[in-house]
Amino acid sequence: MKRSRLPALTTLLLLVFFYLPIAVLIVNSFNASRFGGAWEGFTLDWYARLFRERSVWLAVRNTALIAVGATLASVILGTLAAFALHRFDTRLQRAHYLLMYAPLVVPDLLMGISLLLFFVAAGFRLGLFTVFLAHTTFCISYVAMVVLARLQDFDESLLEAARDLGADAWTATRRVLLPLLAPGIAAGGLLAFTLSIDDFVITFFVSGPGSTTLPVRIYSMIKHSRHLPMINALSAILMIVTFGAAWASRRIGERNAA
């Protein structure tokens, strides 16, 4: 019997749909045209300009600092929250679950404005720290949900077996629970990292002097700048770094498994 071509075709279309825009963007970063409508010749000019543009690099630095910080904080807090939600089934934890879930559905605009009003009322000085707090706040929820899903599939008897074999609670957690949860925690962390990197609405409101992040900068450039294709160049670099990091983390994963 001949196998259907349909799955292969669907996969192909899906891949094209995912990656064609990225390919177009990378090609356009070498396009002399500013609107990218037509090919007007090869240029490295946008890259040259990008490397001279101090404020863009400041935005890159801010974005990276906040994304790394918010990811670390939300991975720790989100994982702990997931443990609590999984282990206890009390009224308090049900309320906790609801509070954890809410940021996933609350509109960004509402969250941004309310956080700004809160920070101002509490006398915080707006800046990198307030952006970090805001990002951690919504990232915790995503991490907690991902880790919680992983916990629900977790076989408790493995922990009991470890205890039977003489491991104390800490050793059992460290040697059995955490390694089994690690893919969930890593997935949650990656999700938090990407959400933090591209958040615009909340960041716009809670950022202060000197803490403009890349998305905020890009939005302003779209409206006003004559050097927009610099962003294509920056995105191309970002893409290569991201792919490189994903590849490296896989290699590390494989080596550890071996």
Added chain:
Amino acid sequence: MKPHWSLLTACGLAALALAGCGPRRPTLHIYTWADYIKPELLEAFERENRCRVVIDTFDSNEAMYAKIKAGATGYDLLMPSSYMVKLLRDQNLIQPLRREWLNNLAHVDPDYLKKAMDPAMEYSVPYMITNTGIAWLSDRIENVEPSWAVFGRADLKGRMTMLNDMRETLGAALKFLGHSLNTRDERELAAARDVVIGWKRNLAKFENEQYKTGLASGEFLLVHGYSGDILQAREENDRIVFAVPREGTSISCDDLVIPATARQVELAHRFIDFLLRPEVAAENSDFIGYLAPNKDAYPLMSEKLRNDPAVFLPPEIAERSEIIGDVGDALSLYTRMWDEIKAAE
């Protein structure tokens, strides 16, 4: 290997400590549009005043206003458009300027100030001017008259756009009829409405963003647009011609203001004064492509910029052009007329 690492750590800590001990330079925080100051000028200012300048960016006047109004502090200088300056001032969100710290105010173009919303420069100093006008593809259509009447041309039906902006488009019709674009007279407005309804039959749509790319790619043949946008499109397609209709047009200006909560008030004044220097204003204009209303800077600007009608309005047209100002209660009249235009077939 171990001593090696601890040595490195010690060095790192020492470096951090040293960096922390140096005399702290004051930092000027500017909240503005992206790419709105020439970077080399910022560096010159930093050297001259032994300070740091940090730029943060917004993407619309309204978003910036929402943030400042909610209580965001720490910015020392803002660059909103004139109409937003008025709102900020009414809400006491900006402070009066200290003239004794501004030595270069004399360079500001008095012809512009006559039209400005803050002619005495009590709260704001004009930074960059833009205007609206018409742009078309010279290889696709011929004999275009630089007049608002062009939107009545039936042979361009479906290939023209006007701005989706009540004040701009009604303003164009008011200018066409020889009225002020800040009129509060209901009869003049009704006449302008009928003119726009007549034009609407020939338009593809009212459009604020995509008209740039639409013109550059030839989808539209003639558009009503902002000079800054047209300049961008023209870098792309050199067949684009820009003109300001002879009946006059609207001018808009971004101003320099100091928020009420600024920490570096004196440094902010010094920065305003720096931008007002004719040689700085000229260099900045050449870089951004907008016009700094600085009469002593005009002769220093590049030939290209000075001969560009998208930047420099010919004096007789400048005479007939106006800034879109506050119309008070008549605003509801404008809204009504605009709704009727939108509803018209």
